[in-house]
Amino acid sequence: MSKTNIEEVNRNIYDIKNKNEYSYKTIGLTPNVIKDISKQKNEPQWMLDLRLKALEIYENLEMPTWGPDLSELDMSKIATYVRPKTDMKKSWEDVPDDIKNTFDRLGIPEAEKESLAGVGAQYDSEIVYHSIKDQLVKQGVIYTDFDTAVKEYPELVKEYFTKCVPMTDHKFIALHYAVWSGGSFVYVPKGVKVDIPLQSYFRLNAKGAGQFEHTLIIVDEGASLQFIEGCSAPKYNEINLHAGCVELFVKENSFLRYSTIENWSKNMLNLNTKKVIVDKNGKIEWVTGSFGSKISMLYPMSILNGENAKCEFTGISFAGTGQNLDTGLKIVHNAENCSSVVNSKSISKGGGACTFRSNVSVRKRAKNSKITVSCESLMLDSISRSDTIPTNSIENEDVEFSHEAKIGKISDQAIFYLMSRGISEEEAKAMIVRGFADPISKALPLEYAVEMNNLINLELEGSIG
């Protein structure tokens, strides 16, 4: 008797490694390493001072006392900065072949031609390619790598950098600020609608390395933007670390959709931090798919700071063998008439562990708040684990709050119903799992929905026991 088998994420294209080549590399985390990184980047003094202060904070903060075990992380062995053997190019033709081939396989240049208004591609610690359509430049949109932004738009960067995610938030954000490198900077001027998405893709090729990119997006009043973030790495036998940071500002009457498909390799510790501050009548939409990494601790935070601000969160996690994905969200309602809708799904298989962890907080001044949270977990076997750990804090009486969660296996009744319509058991199960993930794939841009469906590659075989 064979058992229905749902395959884990097919990682073939993501696992192709390039030769470990770089033009400069630092290992470990000391003041000298940080000075070295800053010197390599030819940074202004204020940025070096900020990095050194962050290191001090990192050293004084304790490791998290909750969540997955991070004891195997040894920062003295992590390559904190790996400069690839090329600088940033504006044409794919100028990018070295092996690096270009990697992004070709990931479909980035193709997607750029067909459906993107701009692309940033990071390889290890630096951006190797960046482009933006002329039409957007004429409208005043800035989309560039973060190092360039520090030099060319210092006032804008100083005004917003660390203001959304302070370096004291937690230990790994302090680490990030100490060694950050790469990432994207986006500014959408007042009233400009960027209808075609921008995309940044982060590829970590170096063995035993960390990636610490910083993404800062400002969507000014009445503007709108769709931004896509992708990330992947090939698998090695030693730990890689991702401690990126995303700071988002959604100003009055503006809109931002931030979509992520995360497919790190299974030796990656993904300790990423994302936060948005939403002003009056602004709206943030998070669409997130977490498929890769050995351990993930990722809780995008939305602070609804202006009246009538809105947040929509749609997310899915798929944990297979050896994976512990501790993901979720944080929402703070800090003004009147705000609303949030959360729809989270998770699938655990082959000994993988998925945890939905959240904190929804409605402050005293946030009258007439409306919040709906729904999370569903699907267990595909009994060696896996699925936990739901939501904290909800309500500080005023004028709130409508509801939270619902469900956990379980594929419904026997649903399988029976589909089989009574002439569908085989295997196909019925596949349909149910695809249907489970459907609300998420519908929220993704088409090419990413296709990628996600490829990631959840359902391969079914067998017969009824």
Next chain:
Amino acid sequence: MEKYTLNQTPVRTAKNFGINDINLELEIPQIKEFCNAMIMCYEMDKIEVNDEKVHEKMTSKIGLELDSNYSLEIKVLENAHLKEPIIIDFSFDDENDVLIDNIKIVMEKASKATFIIKYNGEDEKYFHYLKQETSAMQDSECKIVIANLLNKDSESFIAIENNIENNAKAEYILAELGGRTKISNYYANLKEFSENNIKTIYLGTNEDILDINYNIEVYGKSAKCNIEAQGAINGKAHKNFKGTIDFKQGCANSKGIENENCVILSEEAKSKSLPMLLCKEENVEGEHGVSSGKIDKSKLFYLMTKGLSEKDSQKLIVKANFSKIINKIQNEDLENKVIEIIDKI
């Protein structure tokens, strides 16, 4: 005053969420004898009772270790079915103002009984710490009502620990009404085909602190559990409700449901909740739901069109929310007393 960190959750979450445990400053009173305990049972031939005023160390999952001043063990004999409830009544007064009691209930095989445990005392500030353990043996069935009706300035700690064997059923009805500090902890471990239901009503007024921490571990196949909590908070009350259903590997075909509904009646009251579902078994059904916030405006409007004041309408709606649980007490005196307290909210 000493600082205590109590009522830790079985799984930790981020410290700054402020719900993993409760930090309190307590003045532990001098422990003396408690003489106002009364046990009423009409079928003494079906039970064995052992009550002692012993002073021995008592610890519980709340994390508070104190010397007890009252111990009681009641064993319901094998196959015995009690028709009337066993009533255990503790009356607090100025002489009997501190009670640290350890109540053990043993339900022998295929026995059946109802217990009503009441803590009364209106005049002063009292200190009460209960540890109640139940061993529900195979095929037994028990219903245990615990009502905290103490003075509003009192301190109340209630810790319950249960072991529910194969095919046994335990139902708890908990009324957390009295006291400025109300800390309660519930733990149960469920074996095959067992069933455990907890129905709780809680009230918070003035500057009350409520910290409710339930944890049901499901080990056996085809077990069922249901946590239902209905609460209302007013004034500057601060409530934490932490409920965990933990499906252990091997508990196939088990089901667990948890629901909490908290009505917030003032601008200053704070409600926190942490409904956890932990799962290491594929073939289970687990659900939780939480709702917090204001009273439904349409219900309020309807009642006010019938001539009721806004305050009376609010009380009526809270009572209606609580009524499904209050009706389960099935003891008229206690039901009336509970309603009387809700009326004072």
